[in-house]
Amino acid sequence: MPKVDRRILKTQEALKKAVIELMYEKNFDDITIQDISDRANVSRGTIYLHYMDKYDLLDKLIENHIHELRNICVSTADMDFINGTLVCTEYLEHNYSFFSMMLASKGAPYFRNRFLDFLIEEFRNEIDVTKGKNQGLDEDVIVRFVASSYVGVVEWWCKNDKPIPHHVLAEQLGILLERNL
Amino acid sequence: MPKVDRRILKTQEALKKAVIELMYEKNFDDITIQDISDRANVSRGTIYLHYMDKYDLLDKLIENHIHELRNICVSTADMDFINGTLVCTEYLEHNYSFFSMMLASKGAPYFRNRFLDFLIEEFRNEIDVTKGKNQGLDEDVIVRFVASSYVGVVEWWCKNDKPIPHHVLAEQLGILLERNL
């Protein structure tokens, strides 16, 4: 790892934080590059040193989180579903402002789909339709079934402002995943 | 005003914030330049672009706040004591982490004295021993009397974790100042 300059990390952090904050306040399409640079306290031109435009910035922001989740899946591959999911919900908890904004706000179907695709891809590695409880079922069907329910539950959790602690969420989701995979 | 580069403001902000945070955790003498640069997420060498050493940094930090308080005194010169003091306590409230750290921590007599000197200087402008209720009193005595009591009350307020809202503090201090000046 070539170790990136801390200035790069700082401005990118500031920009991402600014976007999240602004998305709480207005629709993404109504957010201007100037809004973002003002909020992040960064020169407007600097944004273009890192991103093509505001859509690219949002993209990278989303992609980062998906990437992190993917890493978590790799590192928890040998855990059971409850403990593996616990690591995931810890990540959700820790980045709650992002996920709740992306899932609870009306105008963000883009992330929901991106999240769903990621989960489908992950669960496809878990499923085995040649033996066990899912023998004979269609892989596409069962994968889609589980991924959709997972997104739905996380959506519910975010939209309702964390009605249960994240570790309880992990436990319950873990049980349900265990039952279906 | 030549308008300073926002990078300068950002690093100075980060450094000041870092010092305040660290002073909650340990004695100022035990804080190293490295601690500060690490906490502020700034390169160590950068500190020396702005300050001579950590004592200079602390000095400037204190001086900034005294300077702001002085400006407040100028801008409130034509208000009565209650409303004028309200603007001051708003400033205390807004920078509570700084003032409480500086006044409530054991090892910070330096700021207390700096604050006292500032108040003496300010009250000297207010006092008139040639007429009114203080006619015949010694200027040094009355100025010192009022300034000491002011510091004492603010110290009490900080050490006891804001036992009353700042505007109540302002009102009561205003009455007491009115009575003595």
Added chain:
DNA sequence: CACGATCTGTTAAGTAATGAACAGATACTA
């Protein structure tokens, strides 16, 4: 429609911050 205002994306020149290195100071400890 024309207008003023605002936003965009890009450029250029200047400035601040960076990481890495350095010798010297100070402190711990074996």
Added chain:
DNA sequence: TAGTATCTGTTCATTACTTAACAGATCGTG
């Protein structure tokens, strides 16, 4: 005591960010 480790203050070349300016796009309003 020597040896190790950490901190300091400074330097240097490189990089990222800054401001200011620019023309062109978009938008709402008279």
